Every structure is written in structure tokens, then in C-alpha cells.
Amino acid sequence: MAAPCSRMASRPICQFITNVRRTGLKHTGVRQISLGSACRAATQTRSKTESVASPWKLYGAVCLQRLPVISQERNPIEDQFAELMHQMELERSLLSDHEQRLLEDSERMTRKQADNYDSDEEEADYGGQETITAQDQEDTWEQKLKHFQPALRDRDVGGTPLGSVERCLGDSLVLLVQQTVGKETIWLLPQAQWEAGETLRQTAERGLSSLPEADFKATFLGNTPCGVYRYKFPKEVRTERCVGAKVFFFKAFLSAGSATSQNEPFLWVKKTELQGYLKPPYLEKVDRFILNL
Amino acid sequence: MLSCLVYLRNSSPLPLIWYVVLHSSLMGVDGHVSQGPWFASVLTLKTSAPLRAEPKKKKKVDPRREQMVRERLKKKLKKLERVPPELIPIEDFTTPAKYMDETRVRGAPQLPFEESERRALLLKEWSRYKQTQHRAEMEAVGLAVEAQREALEELRLESEELYQAALRPDPLLFPFNHQGPSYTPPKAQYEAPEGKYNNITKVYTQ
Numbered sequence: 001m002a003a004p005c006s007r008m009a010s011r012p013i014c015q016f017i018t019n020v021r022r023t024g025l026k027h028t029g030v031r032q033i034s035l036g037s038a039c040r041a042a043t044q045t046r047s048k049t050e051s052v053a054s055p056w057k058l059y060g061a062v063c064l065q066r067l068p069v070i071s072q073e074r075n076p077i078e079d080q081f082a083e084l085m086h087q088m089e090l091e092r093s094l095l096s097d098h099e100q101r102l103l104e105d106s107e108r109m110t111r112k113q114a115d116n117y118d119s120d121e122e123e124a125d126y127g128g129q130e131t132i133t134a135q136d137q138e139d140t141w142e143q144k145l146k147h148f149q150p151a152l153r154d155r156d157v158g159g160t161p162l163g164s165v166e167r168c169l170g171d172s173l174v175l176l177v178q179q180t181v182g183k184e185t186i187w188l189l190p191q192a193q194w195e196a197g198e199t200l201r202q203t204a205e206r207g208l209s210s211l212p213e214a215d216f217k218a219t220f221l222g223n224t225p226c227g228v229y230r231y232k233f234p235k236e237v238r239t240e241r242c243v244g245a246k247v248f249f250f251k252a253f254l255s256a257g258s259a260t261s262q263n264e265p266f267l268w269v270k271k272t273e274l275q276g277y278l279k280p281p282y283l284e285k286v287d288r289f290i291l292n293l
Numbered sequence: 294m295l296s297c298l299v300y301l302r303n304s305s306p307l308p309l310i311w312y313v314v315l316h317s318s319l320m321g322v323d324g325h326v327s328q329g330p331w332f333a334s335v336l337t338l339k340t341s342a343p344l345r346a347e348p349k350k351k352k353k354v355d356p357r358r359e360q361m362v363r364e365r366l367k368k369k370l371k372k373l374e375r376v377p378p379e380l381i382p383i384e385d386f387t388t389p390a391k392y393m394d395e396t397r398v399r400g401a402p403q404l405p406f407e408e409s410e411r412r413a414l415l416l417k418e419w420s421r422y423k424q425t426q427h428r429a430e431m432e433a434v435g436l437a438v439e440a441q442r443e444a445l446e447e448l449r450l451e452s453e454e455l456y457q458a459a460l461r462p463d464p465l466l467f468p469f470n471h472q473g474p475s476y477t478p479p480k481a482q483y484e485a486p487e488g489k490y491n492n493i494t495k496v497y498t499q
Contacts, residue, residue: 054450054452056451058451069474069475069478070474070475070476070477071475071476075422077418077419078422081415081419084412091399091401091402093399094392094397094398095397095398095399100396150477151477151479152478153476153478169478170474199455200448200455200458200459219466219469220466221466222462222463222466223458223460223461223462224441224444224445224459224460225441225444225445225448225459226437226444227440227441227443228443228444228447248444248447249444285440288436288437288439288440289437289440289441291433291434291437293430293433
């Protein structure tokens with residue numbers, strides 16, 4: 001792995017990365033010495049000259065989730081319970097205005113069809129107007145509803161490609177990209193290497209925006225990373241300076257955006273499908289913070 | 294000599310003078326005054342000299358009395374204002390009268406034994422299902438929190454600066470808006486029909 005090592009050597013030593021092993025000593029040293037500003041400055045310069053860059057390379061990755069667009073299908077038990085609830089609510093309710101009107105209309109119809117129908121009496125009550133029965137109104141409403149065609153719930157019947165954002169509208173999907181890490185090209189969450197002077201969240205944002213042929217508008221949920229994956233480089237690549245890498249993940253929700261072309265190496269997968277694409281140790285860490293709720 | 298006591302309401306020294314003037318004028322006039330002493334006194338009152346010369350004094354008690362009346366009214370107003378404002382009624386808490394009507398009651402159905410049994414068993418199964426769901430949710434959230442804690446630990450080991458930057462709250466995150474899932478997905482280029490409505494909600498002011 002020549003390229004990353006050379007990058008490592010040419011990278012300027014960061015002033016604010018302190019050595020892992022000397023963290024404890026530094027703190028005790030500060031406490032013992034009196035906290036005059038001059039003393040503090042002296043300790044800081046001392047720590048700067050002493051500090052060595054940590055042996056871990058830092059990466060910022062983004063876990064971009066597209067939240068579900070439609071509600072999920074009900075389980076059989078959920079179906080039964082919903083029906084039961086509806087039934088019980090109906091039984092315990094009072095008659096509504098509309099239902100009363102329906103009852104009155106049906107009574108009036110029966111009275112009209114009876115033999116001893118006195119139309120004058122009826123008309124005296126209702127003022128002789130032509131009334132629209134509640135049943136007629138119901139029919140007109142049903143007709144109007146039929147004119148409206150909602151979009152179909154299950155569009156996956158045709159088999160939308162895995163790279164499309166529109167698949168599995170009922171579940172939350174995670175974005176996976178194919179990147180070259182070391183010698184291999186593997187599927188992982190989009191990541192970028194950390195550069196001096198930026199926070200890790202900015203690194204993650206850069207990693208997302210630098211994806212080719214795609215513009216995703218994401219809202220990052222805070223500055224805190226939600227997970228970390230630490231791995232050591234294979235022995236032949238390991239040096240004193242870089243032992244391995246730490247990848248910090250940040251969560252984001254997709255607000256808008258699309259991929260321009262279809263051939264880009266993107267994948268939108270559900271949590272259950274991650275197993276087929278990610279490596280086991282990576283998956284173990286990533287699985288924890290991807291919630292399927 | 295007439296001993297008429299002219300009674301006057303206010304106790305000024307004026308009436309004594311009037312009495313003296315009346316008397317002298319009565320003596321001086323002869324023949325013309327025939328009606329009686331009272332009529333003559335009324336005539337002379339209008340033209341007697343002291344009345345013309347001295348300006349009529351305003352009664353001091355009147356402005357004070359008016360002020361007292363005004364103060365009393367103001368106190369009454371203050372008492373009325375001290376009443377606390379009427380509370381705005383919560384319309385959801387009062388059942389409107391038209392729903393207390395008996396004709397609205399639906400006939401309560403008599404459930405057969407099997408049906409009631411089925412309902413009871415279904416409710417129990419539902420509680421079990423919800424319990425497992427809740428446990429799974431709590432576990433998932435616990436795992437996510439644990440993952441975040443580990444991430445922050447590792448970050449702290451790496452660099453204090455980045456750790457502090459990670460702990461800072463994000464001011465641009467809130468207010469956060471997101472459209473939740475609906476039953477059917479949104480139609481592309483759908484124009485909702487415009488409708489008008491009359492808003493008849495009652496607005497109360499205190």
C-alpha cells in the first residue's frame with residue numbers, strides 16, 4: 001500500500017493531535033505546575049514539540065438513510081387487531097348525523113310505500129321541498145372518489161434496480177458505494193480521509209459530495225459520530241507511523257437529490273440486505289447504529 | 294312694625310340688611326303699595342342696592358361635593374374591574390346537548406360467547422406482540438447509544454480538539470421538519486383541486 005504511506009509522510013504534523021500514550025502524563029504534568037499563563041504556554045509548546053502523530057489514520061464516513069415513504073404492510077395479527085378495534089369503536093359509538101338522516105329517510109320511504117299514506121301530512125312537515133336523500137349523497141361521493149386514482153403502493157413488482165432510490169418505499173434504505181480501499185474494491189458507506197483543519201463531520205460531508213455523478217441533499221444529525229470502525233492494516237503495509245485506520249460514521253437523512261445516470265456504483269439497501277454486501281467485521285459495527293425502526 | 298322673619302338658607306350677614314331696607318321702603322311708600330307687605334318686599338328685593346353691588350358668591354361646598362361623587366364612582370369602577378377575566382371555555386370538555394339525545398344510542402349488540410372469547414384471546418396476543426416489539430426497540434436503541442459512546446471514546450483517544458468539536462451542538466439542525474410516511478406514495482405532478490371552506494370556529498378574547 002504505497003500510496004497511503006507516502007501521503008502519510010507528506011502530511012504535515014498536526015499541532016493538535018496529541019500522542020495516545022502520553023495523554024495521561026500530560027494531564028498530570030499540567031496539574032502539578034501552577035496555572036500561570038506563562039507556564040501554560042510553556043507546557044503547550046513542550047507538548048507540541050513532543051507530540052507525534054497518532055498511528056491511526058482518520059476517515060469520516062456518512063450513513064445516508066432514505067426514510068420510508070409509505071407505511072408498511074400489516075402483519076396478520078396487526079390486521080386482526082385493527083379490525084377488532086374498528087368493530088369495538090363502532091359498537092360503542094352513538095349515531096352520527098348522517099346515519100340519523102339515513103334512518104329517517106328509510107322510514108319515510110317505508111311510510112310512503114304503505115297503504116295509508118297521507119301525502120298532505122308529510123308535505124306539511126317538510127314544507128314540500130325536494131329533499132336529497134342521504135343515500136343519494138353517499139352515491140355521489142363514491143362516484144367522485146372513483147375519479148381519483150392514487151399512486152400504487154407496490155411498485156417493486158417490476159423489479160426496480162438496486163441503485164434506484166424508489167425501491168422498497170416502505171423501508172428505510174442506506175446508501176452504499178464501491179470504493180477502493182487498499183488493493184480491493186469493496187462496498188462500503190461513503191467515506192473520505194480526514195485532512196487537517198476540518199472537523200470529522202466536514203470530512204463526512206466532503207465524502208458525500210465528492211461522489212461522482214450524484215448530488216444528494218442530506219441533513220446531518222449533529223456533530224457527533226454515531227459509530228466507529230477500527231481496523232489494522234495488513235502486516236506488510238504497517239509502519240511505525242500508521243498502524244491502521246479509524247472510520248467515524250455520521251448519520252444523515254436524505255432530503256432531496258437523485259443520481260444522474262444509472263450506471264453509477266450506488267446501492268440503496270435495506271438493513272436486512274446489508275449482509276450480502278458488507279464484510280463481516282465492518283457489518284458488525286455498522287449494524288448497531290442503523291436502526292430499522 | 295312688621296315682624297317678618299325672612300328665612301334664608303345660608304347664614305350670611307346680608308339678610309339683616311335686606312330686612313332693614315325693606316322696613317324703610319315700606320314706610321316711605323304711600324298709597325301705591327296696596328296689596329300687602331309681602332308683595333312690596335318681593336318688588337324691592339329685585340332693585341335693592343346691596344344685591345346689585347356685591348357679586349353672588351359661589352357655594353364652596355359644591356365642587357367638593359362633586360369631587361366626592363366622582364371619587365365614589367371611580368371606586369365602584371375599580372371594584373368592578375378587579376373581577377378576574379372570564380375563563381375561555383374548552384369546547385372539547387363539554388359534551389354538546391345534541392349528543393345527549395337518546396335516539397342516538399345504537400343498539401348494543403349481544404355478543405355470543407365465542408366472539409367474546411376470541412376478542413379476549415386476541416387482546417392478550419396483541420399485548421404479547423407489542424411487548425416483544427418494545428423490547429426489540431429498546432435493545433436497538435441501547436446498541437446505537439453504545440456504538441456512539443464507543444465512537445466518542447475512540448475519538449477522544451485520537452485528538453481532544455476533534456472530540457470537543459464533536460460535542461458541540463449543531464444550531465442549524467432545529468427546527469427539523471420531515472414528512473412522515475403516507476398510505477400511498479406521492480404522485481408526480483399532481484395538482485390538488487382547490488376547495489373553499491367556511492371557518493366557523495369561535496374565537497374568544499379575554
